Amino acid sequence: MSATSFLDSIRWTAEGLVPAIAQDAASGRILMMAWMNREALSLTVSRGEAVYWSRSRNQLWHKGETSGHTQVVSEIRLDCDADVVVLQVQQQGGMACHTGRESCFYRVLRDGEWVAVDPVIKDPREIYG
Template sequence: MSDNWIDSLKYDEKGLIPAIAQDYQDGAILMMAWMNRQALELTINTGEVHYWSRSRQELWHKGATSGHIQKLKKLYYDCDRDVILVKIEQVGDIACHTGARSCFFTEVPLSI
């Protein structure tokens, strides 16, 4: 695979790009994290999703300690080339560090 598309992505000033993890079967948005070029390349080369931890300042192989790995099924970038979408198989069906399936479980009450 040519790396030209990886070079064409728009990383922020820290070399990071947001990555949205979506269940490849039901379309649920499970989490958002950050990737750098190395995390993106590892994801593609291993078939398991890697991120960049901003708090720990290190690469993070999702599920390496919990067993809740994310198996890469498809990978996209958006029209502006500044967001990655990884369609994944979530092993264990838990993506959030809280133990929830998705990190997006807090609904904001709206009065519209």
């Protein structure tokens, strides 16, 4: 299958994006969700490291370019509706979240309140300055 055909198989949003879920390849834990455009997914495939599209910055974002916490991609899956991708990754540095936690999904709903249940592995000020 050519590079063009796999990109053409995806049902992109009107903005040309697809949701991308990063999952720890070893543990199965969901680490984060981000967006990809065609270029981001193509670069992810060619580099073997996750590249996303930052909607807030309106630019490509190589995960870990600032923090050093890159995501080495071992597998990419497409869901049955062809509108969500899942990246099986090896998270370098042990943290995917800009808050210094392993996962961006560190809050649990308890009695109507969101409670942070995962520890901060490293203070974000030490990571980003």
